[in-house]
Amino acid sequence: MASVTPLPPPASPAPFYAAAAKVYPREIDGRFSRLRKLAVVLLLGLFYGLAWLDWNGHQGLLFDLPARKFHIFGLTLWPQDFLYLTLLLIVAALSLFFFTALAGRLWCGYACPQTVWTELFVWIEQWTEGSRSQRMKLDRAPWSAAKLLRKGTKQLLWVALALFTGFTFVGYFTPIRSLGSQLLSLSLGPWQSFWVLLYSLATYGNAGFLREQVCKYMCPYARFQSAMFDEDTLVISYDGKRGEPRGARRRGTEPRSLGLGDCIDCTMCVQACPTGIDIRAGLQYECIACGACIDACDEVMDKMGSARGLIRYTTGHALQGARTRLLRPRLLVYALLIGGAVGVLTFSLLTRTPLILDVLRDRNALYREVHGGLIENAYTLKMINLDDRPHRYRLTVSGMPGLGIVVPAGDILLPPGSVNSIPARLAAAAEAAGGVHHIVLTLATVDGSGIAVHENTRFIGPSP
Amino acid sequence: MPFVRGLDLALVLWPSFLAACGASLLFFAAVDPALLRDAGPRVFAGLEREAGYALGFLFFWAVAAVASALSVYLIRTARTPPAATHAASDER
Numbered sequence: 012m013a014s015v016t017p018l019p020p021p022a023s024p025a026p027f028y029a030a031a032a033k034v035y036p037r038e039i040d041g042r043f044s045r046l047r048k049l050a051v052v053l054l055l056g057l058f059y060g061l062a063w064l065d066w067n068g069h070q071g072l073l074f075d076l077p078a079r080k081f082h083i084f085g086l087t088l089w090p091q092d093f094l095y096l097t098l099l100l101i102v103a104a105l106s107l108f109f110f111t112a113l114a115g116r117l118w119c120g121y122a123c124p125q126t127v128w129t130e131l132f133v134w135i136e137q138w139t140e141g142s143r144s145q146r147m148k149l150d151r152a153p154w155s156a157a158k159l160l161r162k163g164t165k166q167l168l169w170v171a172l173a174l175f176t177g178f179t180f181v182g183y184f185t186p187i188r189s190l191g192s193q194l195l196s197l198s199l200g201p202w203q204s205f206w207v208l209l210y211s212l213a214t215y216g217n218a219g220f221l222r223e224q225v226c227k228y229m230c231p232y233a234r235f236q237s238a239m240f241d242e243d244t245l246v247i248s249y250d251g252k253r254g255e256p257r258g259a260r261r262r263g264t265e266p267r268s269l270g271l272g273d274c275i276d277c278t279m280c281v282q283a284c285p286t287g288i289d290i291r292a293g294l295q296y297e298c299i300a301c302g303a304c305i306d307a308c309d310e311v312m313d314k315m316g317s318a319r320g321l322i323r324y325t326t327g328h329a330l331q332g333a334r335t336r337l338l339r340p341r342l343l344v345y346a347l348l349i350g351g352a353v354g355v356l357t358f359s360l361l362t363r364t365p366l367i368l369d370v371l372r373d374r375n376a377l378y379r380e381v382h383g384g385l386i387e388n389a390y391t392l393k394m395i396n397l398d399d400r401p402h403r404y405r406l407t408v409s410g411m412p413g414l415g416i417v418v419p420a421g422d423i424l425l426p427p428g429s430v431n432s433i434p435a436r437l438a439a440a441a442e443a444a445g446g447v448h449h450i451v452l453t454l455a456t457v458d459g460s461g462i463a464v465h466e467n468t469r470f471i472g473p474s475p
Numbered sequence: 476m477p478f479v480r481g482l483d484l485a486l487v488l489w490p491s492f493l494a495a496c497g498a499s500l501l502f503f504a505a506v507d508p509a510l511l512r513d514a515g516p517r518v519f520a521g522l523e524r525e526a527g528y529a530l531g532f533l534f535f536w537a538v539a540a541v542a543s544a545l546s547v548y549l550i551r552t553a554r555t556p557p558a559a560t561h562a563a564s565d566e567r
């Protein structure tokens with residue numbers, strides 16, 4: 012009989028949750044900080060600016076949810092164009108995988124809204140409350156008029172920025188200019204107010220209050236991004252072979268003569284880290300690869316007269332002294348998949364016909380005998396002009412000799428983005444109309460834009 | 476494992492928020508809230524599309540939050556945490 016090993020007694024519950032210690036990121040300057048500032052200005056400039064850009068008399072980028080139409084500059088997408096959104100999301104996800112495998116967490120460090128807005132909020136904090144040490148001192152100090160002024164100004168600016176962000180965000184879903192005038196005349200609808208406030212709250216909470224805790228505790232990508240990593244992925248790493256044993260030393264002394272490595276244990280890399288980790292402990296999932304520790308360490312190495320790059324962008328293979336392979340099967344597969352999805356997306360967008368024709372046969376009667384010995388069939392045509400311009404269309408019929416169109420007699424003018432339902436009647440001489448005929452109705456523009464759709468239907472006459 | 480108010484609340488609300496975003500996107504891409512209003516019970520009469528989107532989102536969030544809350548509850552109230560049980564069976 013198998014012996015049963017009793018379960019070990021449950022470990023005494025460790026302090027499972029403690030209030031996270033506040034991180035005061037040190038302000039630094041360097042290559043990667045400048046790159047990140049550039050990314051912040053560029054991305055936030057796009058976000059706050061694009062909503063106000065007009066295109067052919069309407070808002071250039073507008074995901075008009077109330078009207079269920081997406082305007083992307085010259086292109087108008089409808090709910091039935093959901094395929095494009097799906098493809099776009101697939102391309103975005105694959106690109107994330109591709110760049111993660113190639114260069115680590117580029118997304119986290121430079122492009123993620125969490126990082127970008129946190130950076131903006133930290134700038135405001137630095138402007139109102141000062142440097143890292145000033146901020147720590149201010150937090151420890153008792154409340155005073157000066158502290159109230161600094162903290163109050165910060166909160167005021169944060170709330171104003173959060174509200175403007177919420178307003179801009181909603182401006183991508185309902186026309187921003189009318190949203191603005193509604194806001195100024197205080198006549199914003201309840202649901203629009205709800206969304207503006209919800210997004211403002213999210214901005215304030217994420218970028219002002221939670222910050223690095225979003226990356227550490229809330230972000231699923233942070234947990235699974237390591238699955239895309241291999242030994243050839245660019246990561247930010249501390250060169251332990253060069254740095255250890257760490258220890259303080261006088262400027263200008265040769266560390267090896269003291270039995271020390273290049274790291275002087277100044278903890279600048281830790282102070283600069285926006286998520287509050289020590290990169291010297293190795294690659295951690297909390298690292299968002301912003302490069303702040305590289306800039307901080309390079310500055311120190313310059314002062315100490317040592318070579319830069321004790322902390323640097325490198326790969327696992329390079330650290331082990333092996334060669335880094337850029338072209339890996341994993342990258343090629345990602346690239347192929349991205350290329351395929353982009354190809355399908357481009358092809359289907361280019362061949363997209365901005366016109367929909369649905370033909371419904373009259374349900375009441377198969378056919379009618381009308382004056383002049385003619386047999387007539389009735390239909391309902393449902394037409395949607397998906398283009399952002401009006402078009403003049405003509406209906407033609409083929410597939411049955413002698414069949415003519417009674418109604419609609421002339422051309423049909425459809426305004427842009429309109430859904431139209433019109434009756435149609437086709438007629439043929441009784442002697443030619445017997446039985447069931449498969450016919451094709453064609454709706455084509457007559458203004459030279461070359462848009463045409465074909466729809467199969469039937470013309471039914473008396474049984475022969 | 477004891478209940479931890481702040482963390483448990485976050486574990487319930489946050490994943491369900493993400494799920495609600497995805498569900499709203501998929502659902503409202505296929506279904507027009509105006510059609511639901513016209514076909515649905517009378518309490519919805521007169522609501523705008525915007526209201527439909529917001530109510531739909533809140534509904535998805537609530538349903539997903541119930542699922543999250545159950546998951547957290549089951550994990551928290553197990554006599555032995557699942558991780559410990561697995562570790563013990565792996566050793567045998």
